[in-house]
Amino acid sequence: METNYLVIMALLIGCLATTIPVFMALFFTGMVGLVWIAGIDPQIVIEVLYRSMDKFALIVVLFFVLCGNIMTTGSIVSKLIKTANCMVGFLPGGLAMAGILACGFFGAISGSTVATVVAIGGFMIPALLENNYDEKFSIGVMTTAPILGVIIPPSIAMILYAMVTNDPLEALFLTGFVPGFLIMFFMSLYAYFFCKRRDAMTMPKPSLQEVVATLRESLWALMLPVLIFGGIYSGYFTANEAAVVACFYAFIVEIFIHRDLKLREIKGVVISSAITSSTLLVIVAGASVFGEYLTFEQIPGQIANAVVENIQSPWVFLLSVNLLLLIIGMFMDIISATLILTPIFLPLLSRFGIDTMHFGLLMTLNLGIGYCTPPLGVSLYISGAVADRDLIYVSKAVMPFLLIQIAILMLLTFWPDLVLFLPHWVYPPS
Amino acid sequence: MKKLIYYIHRVFSFVEDWSLFATVMVALSVAIANVALRKLTNDVNLYWSDEVVRKTIFFTTYVGCIAAIRNRSLIRIDALPQLFPFLKKPLTFFSHIGVLVFSGFMIKLGYSLAEMVYYDEYAKTASLQIPEWYFYAVLPIMGVMMFVRTLIIMVEDWFGIKLCEPPIEDEVA
Numbered sequence: 001m002e003t004n005y006l007v008i009m010a011l012l013i014g015c016l017a018t019t020i021p022v023f024m025a026l027f028f029t030g031m032v033g034l035v036w037i038a039g040i041d042p043q044i045v046i047e048v049l050y051r052s053m054d055k056f057a058l059i060v061v062l063f064f065v066l067c068g069n070i071m072t073t074g075s076i077v078s079k080l081i082k083t084a085n086c087m088v089g090f091l092p093g094g095l096a097m098a099g100i101l102a103c104g105f106f107g108a109i110s111g112s113t114v115a116t117v118v119a120i121g122g123f124m125i126p127a128l129l130e131n132n133y134d135e136k137f138s139i140g141v142m143t144t145a146p147i148l149g150v151i152i153p154p155s156i157a158m159i160l161y162a163m164v165t166n167d168p169l170e171a172l173f174l175t176g177f178v179p180g181f182l183i184m185f186f187m188s189l190y191a192y193f194f195c196k197r198r199d200a201m202t203m204p205k206p207s208l209q210e211v212v213a214t215l216r217e218s219l220w221a222l223m224l225p226v227l228i229f230g231g232i233y234s235g236y237f238t239a240n241e242a243a244v245v246a247c248f249y250a251f252i253v254e255i256f257i258h259r260d261l262k263l264r265e266i267k268g269v270v271i272s273s274a275i276t277s278s279t280l281l282v283i284v285a286g287a288s289v290f291g292e293y294l295t296f297e298q299i300p301g302q303i304a305n306a307v308v309e310n311i312q313s314p315w316v317f318l319l320s321v322n323l324l325l326l327i328i329g330m331f332m333d334i335i336s337a338t339l340i341l342t343p344i345f346l347p348l349l350s351r352f353g354i355d356t357m358h359f360g361l362l363m364t365l366n367l368g369i370g371y372c373t374p375p376l377g378v379s380l381y382i383s384g385a386v387a388d389r390d391l392i393y394v395s396k397a398v399m400p401f402l403l404i405q406i407a408i409l410m411l412l413t414f415w416p417d418l419v420l421f422l423p424h425w426v427y428p429p430s
Numbered sequence: 431m432k433k434l435i436y437y438i439h440r441v442f443s444f445v446e447d448w449s450l451f452a453t454v455m456v457a458l459s460v461a462i463a464n465v466a467l468r469k470l471t472n473d474v475n476l477y478w479s480d481e482v483v484r485k486t487i488f489f490t491t492y493v494g495c496i497a498a499i500r501n502r503s504l505i506r507i508d509a510l511p512q513l514f515p516f517l518k519k520p521l522t523f524f525s526h527i528g529v530l531v532f533s534g535f536m537i538k539l540g541y542s543l544a545e546m547v548y549y550d551e552y553a554k555t556a557s558l559q560i561p562e563w564y565f566y567a568v569l570p571i572m573g574v575m576m577f578v579r580t581l582i583i584m585v586e587d588w589f590g591i592k593l594c595e596p597p598i599e600d601e602v603a
Contacts (some may be wrong), residue, residue: 018519019511020528021504027532043546046539052450053488057481059461062454062487111530236469244461267451271497278494279505285491331509376509 004037009028012290015148022321022336023286028287038296045289047129049325052288056164056240063243064154065280066273067250068115069125071221074254074261079120079218081127083359088188090205093195095131096141097188100122103145104184107152107227109246113334113371116149137389140397143383144405145187148335149151151182154228154243156280158366161360163284164342169239170232174423179412186404189401220253235425236338262326280335287339304347309392314352315408320411322366326406329370337367340412349394355421358416365412369405372398432593434525439500439594447492452599457486462557471501478557485555485565492572499529499579500594520586535571539551544570 008029015025027049034040071077088094102120117364121142129136150157157345162169174394215222231237237245254261260270279382294300311317328337342363350360372379374395385393412419464479506525509516540555544566547553551561586593 014505015528017510018528019508019525021506021525023504024528024532027535028528031535042535042539045544046535046543046569048570050488050543053491054484055487056484058487058491059483062490063458063461066454066458237465241465244458246456248462267447270451270454271447274454274490275494275501275503278491279498279503281487281491283505308569324506332507333505336505336507342441376512376525376591 008033019108019355026290030293034054034296048289048292049285052285055279059240060159060243061156061280062277063247064156064271067216067247068109069269069273070250070254070261071117072115072209075258075263076221077123079221081123083214083222086206086211089203091192092200093191094127094202096133096191099142100145100184100187103148104152104180107148108410109182109382111367112156113146113149114378116146117382121124121146122384122386133200136397139270139383139387139389139394140401141187141191141381144395144401146379147371147405148180148183150364150368151176156365157338157363158360160284160335161338161342161363164339165346165356165360167356167360168427171423171427172357172360175357175419178418179219179408179421182408183405188399190400191405203251220257222430224249253368262364268345283336284338291343292365300344300347303383304345304351307348307352314354315414317352322362322409322413324367325363327374329367330373334367338363344397355420357418358419361419362413365409370404373402435593437597438578439582443500446493449493450497453486453489457483471548479557481557488565489568492568495573496575496579499576499583502583522587523563529580533573533580537570540569540573583600
């Protein structure tokens, strides 16, 4: 039996390493396991592929992706940056702080790190350099701050995690606010001291009229997160409904109020969103086939037994998992890793008494950090292309910020209440 | 030949783009209408809207996959080609072979499953009573379109040529 497991594992790693699309790698592995090893009719495997997409909850992914794309195509990014700049731009390191804050704002609309790097980083890195900020510092801050895109809700990785664990999505979303705030605060603090020490240029403090004018201009954009979270946490909308309403609102605002989305651009935005969401959702289909094999052979349970025999402390377990996820995050994208690894870790969480929502946040944060960890983090390459710098330069630039994020990760790992107090306060456990 | 491939690309792109656009807009309209009715009237609700949205998600996911092949945007782990750039060409070729094999599975197994559901007169959706085989048929159709698309981009990648751009008339002549 162990030989079979080794074959399956080698096949999965082999397919992934040879750049076969992730969902097909999962499909092939699940197919080999179910059909050739377990002797199941191959048509059942195709049926699994069909049924896995027949779920209403998946609507959230499509519509949050669409909402982010509408806003990126329109003028939201420049409005968010302008607002953030107005709020903190006059402090030492203010423009960098504005970039971090804008990533936070954008993260509250979009659910993806890459989208945030492209939308905010592509705009802010040149802006920081034009304002004589240190180049390495500028690249570092705008490569790592977009992690807020997956930490601050709505987060696509969290949506898919909730689908696997059956955690209430509304509560899981709440786990992201405190970590998101901590990341913003400590990165901004570093930016403040770094720039103050170097006497970096600061902007004049805006007058009250300027603040009011900026807020008025950005009001419709800033209302979107209010609509999403206000709707969800007042109990007026479910997360699914919030995604639909957010999309509709974004269309109305960008077409009729901002007038920055032309009618002829709508088709392109919708198609590109459908393609982006399909590249994410199809991994759910592949993971369902692979998950069917794992369940059939009771592999997660066996792994859980083996781990529990060797590790007794939940803290040691969490520390080991953090290390493992940080390494995996360097090689694998967050969606694939979440869908492949969650079913394997899930039985272990109950054995160690770890809250699934706490673990979900840690997993998302770990894999998010992986996006900007050398040598293979996607964000490094995007920022490198924007700033026209090589990988080694960008890798050195991100180091101080990575250390801050890893320190926050450790804090959140060993202090679960910091993550859980908000969801437990809003949704008291029965 | 180049002209034929270009026209196949145009037809496929037309089908992919318009079907994706139409289905997403239908899903958004139905979903927003349902939310509005439920919140504003308290008792009126489009009982079939969940079904429409679920089928739309299914459709857009698999049709979107074909378009993702066109855009080369399917998610894959490209660690090896980044570390060893000389492996890029053989690995890309191998990856395309993987996609062709997957398409083969979809054509063969998807077709037999769709055929089986076709003969089941009770296999209809719960709310709108649409025959389920309409949706199952997406799988083999996806298989065929994926197969053709992959062949085109295999040739493009291997020979470094662009087959999906309008052919220059002199060249065609």
